[in-house]
Amino acid sequence: MLSGYNRCEIMDTPSTRRQFLRQSLCVVAAGILPWSAIKAAAEENVSGPRSLRAHAQAHGLLVGCAVVPEKLADETPYANTVAQQANLLVAENAMKWRALRPAPDKYNFAPADAILAFANAHDQGLRGHNLCWHEALPDWFQTTVTHENARQILTTHIQHVAGHFAGKLHSWDVVNEAIDVKDGRPDGLRKSPWLDLVGPDYVEIAFRTAHKADAKVLLTYNDYGIELDTPEQEQKRAQVLALVKRLKSRHVPIHAVGIQSHLTAGEGIPGAGLREFIRELRAMDMQVFITELDVSDHKLTGSAAERDDAVAKLYGDYLSLVLAEPNVKAVLTWGITDKYTWLNHQHRRSDGLQQRCLPFDVEYQPTPVFFAMRDALDARRRP
Numbered sequence: 306m307l308s309g310y311n312r313c314e315i316m317d318t319p320s321t322r323r324q325f326l327r328q329s330l331c332v333v334a335a336g337i338l339p340w341s342a343i344k345a346a347a348e349e350n351v352s353g354p355r356s357l358r359a360h361a362q363a364h365g366l367l368v369g370c371a372v373v374p375e376k377l378a379d380e381t382p383y384a385n386t387v388a389q390q391a392n393l394l395v396a397e398n399a400m401k402w403r404a405l406r407p408a409p410d411k412y413n414f415a416p417a418d419a420i421l422a423f424a425n426a427h428d429q430g431l432r433g434h435n436l437c438w439h440e441a442l443p444d445w446f447q448t449t450v451t452h453e454n455a456r457q458i459l460t461t462h463i464q465h466v467a468g469h470f471a472g473k474l475h476s477w478d479v480v481n482e483a484i485d486v487k488d489g490r491p492d493g494l495r496k497s498p499w500l501d502l503v504g505p506d507y508v509e510i511a512f513r514t515a516h517k518a519d520a521k522v523l524l525t526y527n528d529y530g531i532e533l534d535t536p537e538q539e540q541k542r543a544q545v546l547a548l549v550k551r552l553k554s555r556h557v558p559i560h561a562v563g564i565q566s567h568l569t570a571g572e573g574i575p576g577a578g579l580r581e582f583i584r585e586l587r588a589m590d591m592q593v594f595i596t597e598l599d600v601s602d603h604k605l606t607g608s609a610a611e612r613d614d615a616v617a618k619l620y621g622d623y624l625s626l627v628l629a630e631p632n633v634k635a636v637l638t639w640g641i642t643d644k645y646t647w648l649n650h651q652h653r654r655s656d657g658l659q660q661r662c663l664p665f666d667v668e669y670q671p672t673p674v675f676f677a678m679r680d681a682l683d684a685r686r687r688p
């Protein structure tokens with residue numbers, strides 16, 4: 306612990322990066338410690354027992370992020386930060402149809418296997434994402450899959466892929482984003498190629514096939530736009546609950562719901578509707594995973610510090626709400642560093658500035674989001 310100095314008070318453990326930097330400048334300016342020692346102290350403040358994974362493990366939680374195999378292999382700071390902070394990983398793209406299936410008769414498991422090897426080497430679990438989605442389908446899909454062969458192609462893919470990873474994964478996103486209330490169906494199902502080609506029981510078929518290929522893995526239904534207290538998101542939550550109820554009533558193996566949690570600062574806050582949704586899932590003996598958490602700052606103006614504070618506050622408020630529910634078992638952010646967030650593509654800021662949306666910035670320094678997440682993890686079990 307650094308004691309106080311005539312020019313500035315050094316607190317025991319800075320809880321934000323800004324506090325740490327302010328203290329550090331005092332100490333360096335006072336000629337008391339070299340910058341290298343300061344950087345080492347910064348590292349110590351977020352690693353080992355101070356890391357997200359340590360704080361999560363202390364409360365029986367899993368925490369982690371989506372990863373890209375090429376970055377794990379080629380970018381040391383990326384790999385080190387992922388290893389240091391996560392005890393659960395998910396492939397951002399490497400386990401989707403488009404990545405796994407270069408041709409109708411070909412599978413490419415190498416990138417996904419590289420992520421699995423990294424997870425095993427760092428005592429981390431791995432989520433599979435995803436076995437059935439209307440996006441990220443390979444180019445050959447449209448010209449190959451017909452009403453006659455769609456069911457066979459879907460079940461063969463799931464048998465092969467879930468079979469390849471059998472016994473090695475924490476959970477699968479078996480079906481991703483199957484609900485779209487705007488499509489107007491009574492069952493709320495999205496008018497996707499799978500619905501069109503296989504029919505509404507494609508969801509049940511996918512879950513049953515996955516369970517047959519790997520009886521140990523937790524089978525998850527994953528979706529977005531179910532976080533906020535708006536009429537549209539309340540309707541979508543109701544349809545997700547109805548889908549889960551239908552599957553459970555038919556004894557379909559389903560164990561968890563993934564709440565993607567792609568939030569936007571300045572666009573409403575989560576509330577009682579989400580809490581009730583999680584509790585209704587608990588009543589059905591369902592686990593809940595926060596699967597793709599990030600907070601877009603594209604609607605925010607103001608300084609970087611002001612944007613950081615607003616983003617970190619939403620992380621803290623959101624995680625405090627969901628982590629108060631005992632069936633919420635895991636929190637994954639959609640990426641670990643602002644440097645590679647998908648938000649810089651799909652939610653570009655009009656001013657062209659870099660999104661500031663994840664626990665580590667473009668130089669792998671912890672952001673206020675990191676500290677907000679760590680505090681929320683710690684608050685989990687407080688009475």
Ligand code: G3I
Pocket residue numbers: 397398401440441481529565597647
């Ligand atoms: O790998 C190719 C590259 O070879 C090519 O040069 C480049 C040019 O287009 O495309 C690259 O593939 C891109 C891929 O990400 C890898 O970067 C695809 O075009 C692009 O569509 C793909 O976007 C991903 C998107 O899902 C669609 O699969 C995003 O990275 C990924 O963050 C996003 O993640 C989704 C979740 O899976 C489901 N929930 C929503 C979430 C955000 O959309």
